[in-house]
Every structure is written in C-alpha cells, then in structure tokens.
Amino acid sequence: MWHRRFLVASALAIFAAGSISATETLVSNQEEFRDAVARAGPGDVIVLANGVWRDFEILFAGNGEPERPITLTAETKGQVVISGQSNLRLAGSHLVVSGLVFRDGYTPTSTVISFRRTKGEPANYSRVTETVIDRFNNPERHEIDFWVLMFGRHNRFDHNHVEGKGNLGVTMAVRLDGEENQRNHHHIDHNYFGPRPILGSNGGETLRIGTSHYSMTDSLTVVENNVFDRCDGELEIISNKSGGNVFRGNLFLESRGTLTMRHGNNAVIEDNVFLGNGVPNTGGIRVINKGHVVRNNYLHGLTGYRFGAAFTVMNGVPDSPLNRYHQVEDVLMENNSIIQCDYIEMAGGSDEERSATPIDSVFRSNLVFNRDGNNVIRVHDDIGGIAFEGNAANAVDDLPVKSGFSNAPIEMRQADNGLWYPVGADLASIGVRADLKVLDVDATGVAWYPKPGSSQATPPTIRVTPGEDALFDAAKRAEAGSILELAPGDYRVRKTIVIDRPLTIRAGQGRGTVRLEFERPALFELDDGGRLELSGLEISGAASPDMSGNSVIRTSRYSMTSNYGLVVDDCLVSDLDVNYLFNFFLVAKNTFADEIRITRSEFSDITGSVIALSRETDDLGRYNGEEISVVDSRFSNIGGAVFDIYRGGTDESTFGPRLELRSSVLDSVGHNARNKTAASIRLLGVQLADIHDNDFIDSRPIRVTHTVGDPITRIANNRFTGTPEPIVGEIGAP
C-alpha cells in the first residue's frame, strides 16, 4: 500500500516535470539493479527494495540532465542497508543517490563512496544526500581507506550522517588530481559528521580538501552548515589543502582538533561556531599560507594548545617546499570572539626551520575574553607583521600585544542565540555579529537515523552471587552499560570473560568482600566496543596457569577499530607471580585506549608490568593510549615497569599520550632481569607527563625520552629513597 502511494507520488512529480519517458524501477537483487542502471535515462528512478544488501559493489553510471537526474534511492529511506564488502561509485552526470545506509561491513576497495568510476571517469553535477555511513570500518585499524572521495566538478554531498570511522584514513576528501577534478565548485553542506574516535596516528582527519601536491590549485569547494560532533581522530578536524575554499556556518562540538589551513591560499572561514565545553584538546582555527579571511567566528571553551589551540597563527618555512609550512601573508582576521579559551598562539611553531614570521596581516576587532583576566595569548616570535587594531581583552595584566587592544574590564551577556557578547555600545562592533546563527544539529544529517547521545537509558544493575560460571554468564548476558554487582564470596573464573560492551563490575559490599581468581591466561579480554570498570575487587593470579604472558586484563590480540576504556578503582591485585612474566594489563598492536584510570588501588607481587602501552614500535607517530592516570595507589614488588608508554617518530598530528601519576607509592619496582625498560616508569614520546607527590622506594629510575613537539614533563615533589634520580633526555642524545 505504502509502496503504491510512493509510486503515484513519483509519477506525479515526473508528470509535473513534463517528462514523457521517465520510469521508476523497483529492484530487489544486484542483477536487476545492473539491468536498471544500463537502461536508465534522464528522469528515471531506480529504487532498491528494503532489506539488507550484502556484498554489493554499486556502480551507478549514467547521464541525466539538469532538472532530470537519474536517481538511485531506497524503497524506504533508512531501510536499505548496504553491508558486508560493499561500496558505491558514481560516474557520469546529473546523478542523485539518497536514502542508503552503509553499516556492518567495509569496502574491499580504498573507498566507500567515490564520485568516479576510475581515473578519468568522474561524476559531475551529481549528488549524494540522506545517506548514512556508520562504523563501516576495515577491521584492520591501520589499513587505510576513505569513506567519501569527491572527484569531478559541481557535485554535492549534503544531509548525510557519517559516524565512527575507526581505521586509518581521512573520513572524507576532495581530490584535485587531474584537470577534470580541479576548480570543482563542490558543495558539502548540512551533513552530520558524528564522533570519530582518537586514531592515535596521522590520517584521522574528518575532512580534507586537496593534497599538498595540488595545494596551489583552486578547489572552490564550499563547506557550510555542517556539524562536526566529537571529531577527535587527530589534530586536524578539517585539513584545507587547496585554494579558494569557503568554510561557513559550521558547528564544531567538543571536537579535539582544529580547522587547519594546512596548504593553499585564499580561504574564507566565517560564521563558524566552535564549542569546546572544556574538553581536553578542543581547538579552533589554525592559520597557515596567504590570502585568507577569518571573520565572525565564535570560539568558546576550547582548551587546546600549540597547534591545537583555539586560534593559531603559524610561522612558515622560508622558501618552503609544498609539503612544509608556507608563511602567513595577507590574512585578515576580524570580528572573531575567543571566549574562555586557554590558548591563542601567535607565530606558532617557531623554530629553526619555521622562522618565517607572519606578514602583511591584520588582526582587527576581535574579542578575547577570559573571566579571570588571565593572559592566553602566547607570542613565539616577531609578530610585527600583524597589525593589531581595535581588539578588546578583559583587563589582562600582562597582555603581550601592547597596542591594538582595549584592556578594560568587560561585562558579558548571553544573547538569545546562546552566544556571549560584550555589554556596552563601545564594544558593539567587537567580536561576532549579533545575528550570528548557531547551526541547529537537527537541520543536519537525516531525521530517520538517530544521532549518538540523544537517548541514554539508566543502566540496569545485575546482582551476581558466587557459583560456577556465575560471573562469566552474567557478563555474557549483560546489556551495554550494565553494572554487575557481586555478592560477597570467592569467584573462580574458568573462562576468559570477553568485554565487548561497556560494563562495570563491582563488589556490592565494598573492598574485601569479593575475591576473584581465574584459570585462563587472562581474566578479562577487551574487544571492539568494550569498556571495563572494576571497583572494590580483590583479584589474585594464584590459580592462573604457569604461562608466560598471562594478564588480568588484555585487549583483543587482533586489531581493534573501537577505542576502549579501563577504570580500576579501589581494587587489590596480587599474586601475579606464578610465572616470570605475568602482567596486570597487556595490549596488542593496533589497539587504542581512550582512557586508563587507576585510583585507590594496590598492586603487589607482579612479575611483569602493570600498564604497558608499547606495542606501536614502528616509529610512525602511533601509540596505544591517549590518557593514562594513576592516583592514590600503591605498587609493591613489581618486576617490570608500572608504566611503559611508547610513541616513536616525529609526526606532529596527534595530542597524546598524556600521563598523570600522583600521590602514589612505588616500592621495589622494576627489578626483574627481564624488564627491558630498566625503569620503574618508562615514557618515550609522551606529550604531557605529570608525576608528582609520589614515593619511590628501592625502585629503578623514571626514564623519560622526548621525541617531538613541545612535550611537557613535570616531575615534582616526589621522594626518591634507594631510587636513582629521574633520567630525562631528548631522543638521540647520548
């Protein structure tokens, strides 16, 4: 019935357009689809029947006409799922694709949606709209692919929902290689770019336009009214690498990275809103190259620094090759509001190589407001080439820019659009305009596919009492987010418990009431989708097999594309010594922790290490975990290192790893002859390390090696008894 109505409606639309020959064809298998495509002409509509289409490499080639495109759509938008080894290529002109969902699979080629058949056969004047790509990830984390590649000219990608790319490679890119793809005038608008987890490597951009090779060529792409929600893949949310692009009216929500003018000139960046809400490494706009206009952007609550700051104006490299940093020149930055942000970096990245300071640029009528009056502007080199005019700061004591700022106390008021403005007629022309509109998230993506975080039910609590396989069975059945509350007693676990959902396991009556032993080489294994919180448990390795490489918790031994989290609170871990190499937590290569947090816990008699995130040893700038913290905990008689964290290479595209260790005791740590780190804590390439107020007793030293960036290492107020002083050095130093 519904379908008939659909047909009638379409027929009417076609009739209204004056067509006499257009047809609509419902297809229900791949052969019917291929036949329909071969026959399709201007105005025709090919409808994929509802259901799951597995292993479907869609080639949609043909030529429609202006106002009479060839359309490929779904019987019901959202109910046509393309899964398995699948992808879509468009080639020809005046093609429209809508209503598809790519889920539960990945592309066997390098692209999920490509606006070309092959080199030299692009699509022009074509459109992909109301389409979903959700976690369509190659299972190998570091196997590269792209979800959307735009080729050709005059194409549009709009109202799509793109979420959860977990493997290597830009989510979406505009390509300029080949004359037929240049000066392309593409439109990318009203898309919902949903959460992209931290990749822990370069190649995690959400949108890239161009490449360094074609960066002196114009793309003329317009990117407007898109949402970038928690796009955390890497330093660059958007990497602009071509000329003449426009970024307008976009909303960046809690995204860890920046809109980066990486290569290419003459971009317009205006009317964008960046809301960081204090989330670590949230950033704004990074300016490189020449001829840009950066106007009327609102940046609020962004915490990032250095290349990830709220606002960065970079230094360039004199006579820079295409792939390095061109000097900032002739850039207009005006009427931006930078409110409650932590850092503005001027002449950022200044070093021996990047010595060309910004020139012929203007920073005008911008508002820099921090309630506490702290200075957030850092000047790294000569900024005489930037004219500062008519800006306002809020009574900052030591403002490093001496002229071009008023600096009296500013009163702020929130307007009806949700944004904050300075009060007073004399400040009315400073910062963003009163009519700046914050993009409505519901105006992006599609209404029929839920945006993440929109509905959160209260997690159920499941009570577990001791008994054969009681914990294993409960964990297996528990739905995502559940809390398993363990009644007092001893639990002997016969099988490794796989955690592929968020789960909390806690002692219902607190520490000292629940004891866990396990008979396999691991008690818990974190797999894709997993997050584990342990609370109040006593865990012993005494019943484990005499096997090298045991651990209480391990990641999947295979590649993971979802990031996991691990939280251990108020636990006692002991007797990991039935074998000479028994670790608390063991990770595999190609896995990544968003967070590992240990609080109020005690670890004793462990032959191996506690947290070893050291499996990415290729020195490609990759690493195994972002944020690691240990607070109020005690480690005694640990053979390996408490932490072994490794991030090798000189790439600058990521933020982590970050580490905090405080108010803890390390007693007899690191003395196992098999401890290759020769340390109690070994950090290589860690970007932020804060080690303070700890006691080190009879332990191997802390060893810190700096590799790249401006790493911050703070080792303060620790007591070292029978323990050598920390050894901190640069890589390559003797």
Ligand code: CA
């Ligand atoms: Ca990058």
